[in-house]
Amino acid sequence: MTSLKNTNKLSLLLIFSCSCLLSIANAGSFYQDFDITWGDGRGKIVNNGQLLSLSLDKTSGSGFQSKHEYLFGKIDMQLKLVPGNSAGTVTAYYLSSQGPTHDEIDYEFLGNLSGDPYTLHTNVFTQGKGNREMQFKLWFDPTKDFHTYSILWNPRHVIFMVDNVPLRDYKNLEAKGISFPKNQPMRIYSSLWNADDWATRGGLVKTDWSQAPFTASYRNFNANACVWSLGSAKCPPLQTNVAGDNWFNQELDSTSQARMRWVQRNYMVYNYCTDGKRFPQGLPPECNIH
Secondary structure, three states, X not given: OOOOOOHHHHHHHHHHOOOOOHHHHOOOOHHHHEEEEEOOOOOEEEHHHOEEEEEEOOOOOEEEEEOOEEEEEEEEEEEEOOOOOOOOEEEEEEEEOOOOOOOEEEEEEEOOOOXXXXXXXXXXXXXXXXXXXXXXXXXXXXXXXXXXXXXXXXXXXXXXXXXXXXEEEEEOOHHHOOOOOOOOOEEEXXXXXXXXXXXXXHHOOOOOHHHOOEEEEEEEEEEEEEEEEOOEEEOOOOOOOOOOOOOOOOOXXXXXXXXXXXXXXXXXXEEHHHOOOOOOOOOOHHHHOO
């Protein structure tokens, strides 16, 4: 993998190595885009490749990964989470590279007792270092229907969105000496597994196996993204949206920033940038830059 020294050089490489990868730029079949990698039959692709499900029982969970690696993109997936008493379970959906200095962009859905809201856990790893958690409650029941969970990843931003509402914006602050995920291609992964030692109320509430199997469902995957192949990134044509942006250059406008502030004010339940007890020597440097 070639390590590129600056964003401008990377931008030129991505734009001029453009390739019309229609199977990647548009929603396709799960057979075409993903491999179920573990679970001994607990992960299934059905409905002619239009629906994927993962299940968890007392013996094992299950998981899948994308066939392709991506270097930047707008990644959308619709999920319907484990209903009812999902305490102790975690549905993880994330991008990750490999190795001890890996980059990673995480959604983790922490189950809960019936009637209690899920906790949506987000994190960003750069060069093997994470500890950038933000957690949210959702303003809807994510088990009743499918909702779209998106990652916008370009050379300047990692933006987490739910139903096109932004939750958080991790900005490229390399000029301030803060690392940003921009050189390592990442695959998409998802898994459903038991984490009752920590997932629900810090491990106080255990998984009720009488409710098993637990099942999460996926549909309408779309990756308008640059596919890593043979040491370079091949991108679909950059189409401009109604706001005059494309995903490669997109950032939050004033309306989207206001919506993100609304989410963080009303639904954020943990922010590493306000956890002084966790960082007694001082908050991470990006927390002090606005």
